[in-house]
Amino acid sequence: MRRSQTSRNFARRHPRNTSVQFGLKADCRQSNREGELIDFIHEAHARKAVGIIINAGAYSHTSIALHDALVAVKIPTVEVHISNIHARENFRHHSFTAKAAFATLSGFGIDGYRLAINGLAARIGLKAKA
Numbered sequence: 001m002r003r004s005q006t007s008r009n010f011a012r013r014h015p016r017n018t019s020v021q022f023g024l025k026a027d028c029r030q031s032n033r034e035g036e037l038i039d040f041i042h043e044a045h046a047r048k049a050v051g052i053i054i055n056a057g058a059y060s061h062t063s064i065a066l067h068d069a070l071v072a073v074k075i076p077t078v079e080v081h082i083s084n085i086h087a088r089e090n091f092r093h094h095s096f097t098a099k100a101a102f103a104t105l106s107g108f109g110i111d112g113y114r115l116a117i118n119g120l121a122a123r124i125g126l127k128a129k130a
Contacts, residue, residue: 077101
């Protein structure tokens with residue numbers, strides 16, 4: 001297995017393992033198409049999701065449509081960036097999706113997803129199960 005495949009598999013398992021601690025079920029999705037990401041957001045609303053954790057990649061810096069979808073569904077959202085966007089190019093310092101989220105995590109690598117789940121759980125009043 002190539003390193004990128006290993007990282008993707010770990011990135012999918014990691015949030016699921018963390019979410020179980022709070023009695024939540026993680027539904028991990030990925031797409032390179034902006035419209036499909038918007039569809040995922042509206043589907044989360046239709047399924048009555050209690051939260052969204054989004055890593056929109058470069059769309060974070062360009063997509064007003066993703067921002068509008070997140071605002072429209074009114075689901076508590078955490079934005080995650082694997083790298084520290086503020087240590088990168090200037091155009092990455094602005095995020096449209098961050099303005100629709102209650103929190104943003106940047107620079108923690110894939111551990112940012114675990115941190116995001118913990119933050120989301122705290123925001124909606126859930127405690128880890130013993």
